[in-house]
Amino acid sequence: MASATDSRYGQKESSDQNFDYMFKILIIGNSSVxxxxxxxxxxxxxxxxxxxxxxxIDFKVKTIYRNDKRIKLQIWDTAGQERYRxxxxxxxxGAMGFILMYDITNEESFNAVQDWSTQIKTYSWDNAQVLLxxxxxxxxxxxxxxxxxxxxxxxxxxxxxFEASAKDNINVKQTFERLVDIICEKMSESLDTxxxxxxxxxxxxxxxxxxxxxxxxxxx
Amino acid sequence: MACEFNLNFLKELExxxxxxxxxxxxxxxxxxxxxxxxxxxxxxxxxxxGARNVSHEYQERSCAxxxxxxxxxxxxxxxxxxxxxxxxxxxxxxxxxxxxxxTVCYAHGDVKxxxxxxxxxxxxKKYPGEANILHFLTLGISHLQELGQxxxxxxxxxxxxxxxxxxIKKISKSQNDMADRHxxxxxxxxxxxxxxxxxxxxxxxxxxxxxxxxxxxxxxxWNQVKPACSFCRGVETHTxxxxxxxxxxxxxxxxxxxxxxxxxxxxxxKANITGEIEFAIRYIFKACVLEICIKGCKNLAYGEEKKKxxxxxxxxxxxxxxxxxxKWKTAVKKSTVDPEFNETLKYKIEYSQLxxxxxxxxxxxxxSLKYRVFLGExxxxxAAWNFEENSMQLFSWYQLKPKLExxxxxxxxxxxELLVSARLTVxxxxxxxxxxGMKCSKISNLAELxxxxxxxxxxxxxxxxxxxxxxxxKEACPxxxxxxxxxxxxxxxxxxxxxxxxxxDQSVFSSSDYFLGGAKLGATGKHCHLKTAQWSxxxxxxxxxxxxxxxxx
Numbered sequence: 001m002a003s004a005t006d007s008r009y010g011q012k013e014s015s016d017q018n019f020d021y022m023f024k025i026l027i028i029g030n031s032s033v034x035x036x037x038x039x040x041x042x043x044x045x046x047x048x049x050x051x052x053x054x055x056x057i058d059f060k061v062k063t064i065y066r067n068d069k070r071i072k073l074q075i076w077d078t079a080g081q082e083r084y085r086x087x088x089x090x091x092x093x094g095a096m097g098f099i100l101m102y103d104i105t106n107e108e109s110f111n112a113v114q115d116w117s118t119q120i121k122t123y124s125w126d127n128a129q130v131l132l133x134x135x136x137x138x139x140x141x142x143x144x145x146x147x148x149x150x151x152x153x154x155x156x157x158x159x160x161x162f163e164a165s166a167k168d169n170i171n172v173k174q175t176f177e178r179l180v181d182i183i184c185e186k187m188s189e190s191l192d193t194x195x196x197x198x199x200x201x202x203x204x205x206x207x208x209x210x211x212x213x214x215x216x217x218x219x220x
Numbered sequence: 221m222a223c224e225f226n227l228n229f230l231k232e233l234e235x236x237x238x239x240x241x242x243x244x245x246x247x248x249x250x251x252x253x254x255x256x257x258x259x260x261x262x263x264x265x266x267x268x269x270g271a272r273n274v275s276h277e278y279q280e281r282s283c284a285x286x287x288x289x290x291x292x293x294x295x296x297x298x299x300x301x302x303x304x305x306x307x308x309x310x311x312x313x314x315x316x317x318x319x320x321x322x323t324v325c326y327a328h329g330d331v332k333x334x335x336x337x338x339x340x341x342x343x344x345k346k347y348p349g350e351a352n353i354l355h356f357l358t359l360g361i362s363h364l365q366e367l368g369q370x371x372x373x374x375x376x377x378x379x380x381x382x383x384x385x386x387x388i389k390k391i392s393k394s395q396n397d398m399a400d401r402h403x404x405x406x407x408x409x410x411x412x413x414x415x416x417x418x419x420x421x422x423x424x425x426x427x428x429x430x431x432x433x434x435x436x437x438x439x440x441x442w443n444q445v446k447p448a449c450s451f452c453r454g455v456e457t458h459t460x461x462x463x464x465x466x467x468x469x470x471x472x473x474x475x476x477x478x479x480x481x482x483x484x485x486x487x488x489x490k491a492n493i494t495g496e497i498e499f500a501i502r503y504i505f506k507a508c509v510l511e512i513c514i515k516g517c518k519n520l521a522y523g524e525e526k527k528k529x530x531x532x533x534x535x536x537x538x539x540x541x542x543x544x545x546x547k548w549k550t551a552v553k554k555s556t557v558d559p560e561f562n563e564t565l566k567y568k569i570e571y572s573q574l575x576x577x578x579x580x581x582x583x584x585x586x587x588s589l590k591y592r593v594f595l596g597e598x599x600x601x602x603a604a605w606n607f608e609e610n611s612m613q614l615f616s617w618y619q620l621k622p623k624l625e626x627x628x629x630x631x632x633x634x635x636x637e638l639l640v641s642a643r644l645t646v647x648x649x650x651x652x653x654x655x656x657g658m659k660c661s662k663i664s665n666l667a668e669l670x671x672x673x674x675x676x677x678x679x680x681x682x683x684x685x686x687x688x689x690x691x692x693x694k695e696a697c698p699x700x701x702x703x704x705x706x707x708x709x710x711x712x713x714x715x716x717x718x719x720x721x722x723x724x725d726q727s728v729f730s731s732s733d734y735f736l737g738g739a740k741l742g743a744t745g746k747h748c749h750l751k752t753a754q755w756s757x758x759x760x761x762x763x764x765x766x767x768x769x770x771x772x773x
Binding site: 017020058087127 | 255
């Protein structure tokens with residue numbers, strides 16, 4: 001429905017239906033670890049060093065082209081502050097992917113990762129995919145959390161791990177793309193097993209994409 | 221739950237920021253829903269393509285998709301793993317050298333992926349092994365009751381819906397298979413019409429799945445919108461969800477007909493209308509429940525006159541809502557023209573809503589397969605019903621009547637927005653509560669209608685103050701700029717009052733105006749400043765009408 005408000009937010013964002021999939025992604029982590037910057041870097045390729053605390057929630061929409069598919073990402077940026085927790089957790093449920101972020105120059109934000117992961121387990125759906133990201137890796141001088149520690153924790157929690165910098169644009173795009181890939185993998189996996197009629201048949205090799213060329217003379 | 225989504229702790233500016241985000245999210249959702257709707261429509265068309273294209277008589281051995289006849293030796297066709305239909309080699313999509321699906325099954329999977337349903341289904345897998353829907357439903361009900369107050373309520377409702385979906389899918393699958401087996405053995409001769417029906421039957425089943433999904437979507441939408449809703453009353457949204465689910469749960473025995481494709485599209489037989497139906501209607505004010513007790517019928521016409529067959533059942537809608545939520549059916553009684561049902565159904569609905577509703581009670585004959593015969597109906601405009609009068613609550617007999625022509629049948633979905641502002645003026649003596657500057661925008665198909673606004677302020681003591689705006693004719697974007705003034709309302713009263721704003725199409729001939737939609741404003745919080753609010757005008761359903769966006773007045 002088009003209304004006066006539509007133009008305010010830009011036609012492109014809300015009315016573009018030209019995509020194959022839509023994924024909802026949530027960025028979570030302690031306050032001031034750089035979630036908003038990370039999102040702005042990815043969505044707008046912009047960066048402002050000033051810290052503005054996010055009010056409750058916000059999101060951006062970005063359509064990307066990946067694995068021959070146009071994928072619309074609705075990326076939710078959440079407030080890290082405890083006082084907004086009731087609002088942010090409400091958004092865990094529909095999210096297919098999470099970016100759990102900590103600040104490599106802030107020990108506390110790293111220690112909180114375990115709690116955040118519990119939050120995900122509590123509020124989200126089991127098949128949601130999670131990436132652990134250590135942000136601000138450009139600030140090597142002030143680093144207090146080593147890469148190794150981050151990697152170990154990620155392994156322990158069963159997440160994939162990245163170190164990134166929104167400021168210097170390191171690994172930002174890669175993080176999102178990897179998350180999209182993992183969700184895509186999960187998707188084709190579920191498509192493979194979802195159909196009981198198909199599972200009854202022989203389990204072929206993993207489907208990575210549905211666009212297999214039709215073999216017309218296949219008569220098995 | 222109510223406190224969980226309470227935004228009152230936020231400062232006003234923060235509230236606005238959050239609401240702005242929610243509004244944007246709603247836009248995105250709408251686009252997404254529209255996209256998914258289109259996808260499903262395409263799939264449906266693909267399904268029907270086969271059946272619709274037959275100009276020649278149906279042949280026993282033909283491809284279920286393209287209707288090309290299959291040979292005995294050459295191009296024999298093969299049975300698809302997904303739907304068990306025999307299809308020719310051209311109507312297959314190979315997934316890998318050993319696995320193929322027919323075009324429809326492939327498209328079905330494709331839609332599932334594109335619509336993101338795979339994600340929801342994974343969730344539903346958490347509840348394996350509950351093959352019995354009834355069991356599951358009862359489980360669901362107790363779940364609902366138990367969890368009514370607990371935090372995980374919303375989640376469990378979602379779970380319930382999701383699992384329902386998977387179960388229904390299972391049913392649809394088995395139906396599919398059944399229909400097909402029949403097809404292969406008896407071949408159904410030349411009755412193409414019948415076959416179409418049958419196929420649409422299995423399609424219906426899948427349809428419901430999507431329906432349920434839409435419902436689910438509404439529910440989850442709700443949760444998301446809830447931060448906004450808590451402006452009005454958090455508790456209320458609770459009951460709404462309960463309503464929504466309970467009406468679904470009512471369908472138990474006849475789940476597969478959640479949306480009556482056959483009976484609603486005029487695809488049914490007609491009999492001479494005779495006989496009467498006995499029922500009673502009452503409204504329980506405390507619980508806000510409308511109760512309809514169907515006792516029985518007498519002297520019904522035979523559904524199939526020649527065979528002297530009649531398996532009657534009663535179907536009820538709370539018009540204008542023709543969605544599955546408003547639908548309710550009794551059990552089917554076999555071989556009788558004087559059935560006794562003795563069933564009671566309940567609609568959870570606000571009293572103020574009733575006057576916009578009509579109770580449609582129709583009697584049908586359930587023939588073999590999906591064949592239905594209309595046996596008569598009674599339509600009762602509830603506006604004229606005096607629920608306070610005891611004598612009106614007694615059982616009485618009503619003459620069954622033929623279907624009203626078109627009039628009620630055309631279900632147009634109206635969507636739109638109302639722009640409203642409200643202020644409370646507190647001069648020394650009289651207290652005015654005013655609404656002004658009403659503007660209605662973007663309601664589809666409004667051009668031919670004569671619109672007016674109704675507003676009803678329900679005070680804490682259940683007293684109602686009603687106001688009507690002037691009628692605007694044939695305007696696509698009507699602007700009333702009308703001021704509703706409610707005198708003598710104190711701020712204290714206002715805190716516990718709510719205001720229903722409804723949009724109506726004034727009918728020229730009949731006495732009942734046509735209800736287009738409405739919104740409800742719960743007035744809590746701060747009152748003494750002017751605020752402009754904008755919210756969606758919901759379509760014709762009761763729940764949606766109540767839902768709206770709650771805003772501070």
